[in-house]
Amino acid sequence: MKRRRLTAEDRELWDRVRANTERMERSSLEVERFDPDVSLPAPGPRNLRKAKSVILGKPVGPSRGPAHNLAPAIHDHIRQAPVQMDQKSFGKLKRGKLRPEGKIDLHGMTLDRAHPVLTGFVMNAHAQGKRLVLVVTGKGKQRDEGGPIPVRHGVLRHQVPHWLQIQPMKSVVLQVAQAHVSHGGGGAYYVYLRRHR
Known part of the structure; x- marks a missing residue:
């Protein structure tokens, strides 16, 4: 690589920088x-x-x-969460043996649109006495513009578990787990709801 000579403009800029610095x-x-x-x-x-x-x-x-100190992958974070529901039912859930009573597909929605739609769906499902619903987020598009800050793959896929852990949904959600391959795998979540009282 050939070294480029400093122009008069570069030298002037360097002189101004040197004039404003102090020796450490x-x-x-x-x-x-x-x-x-x-x-x-x-x-x-x-x-x-x-x-x-x-x-x-x-x-x-x-x-x-x-x-x-990197943030764990979303599926690792969900897998490491403590099991709040019955272990036997959780085993069936992970194997795809429990059938969801409701389903919502958030494909193509923005974060601003998806959050209220998801909140309404989960709260209505709980009010109707449903126990297991399926939330389909999709795996997300690979779109790295080559900038200095990495872009998360699958924004909804990463945001939905967070939304389910904050109010008002936190009070009705008992367990969140990645869906079985037969129900969407890495692009969907099982949301197990508390009993309606």
């Missing part, structure tokens, strides 16, 4: 951290890790450092 002084923390008087073991293949730990003040051990 080393903090006492940095001086202590990189104190040359600290005796280190002789560097070698076996002592390299130990030397690094002394310099950085980290414990020596087999750990590989902190794991990335």
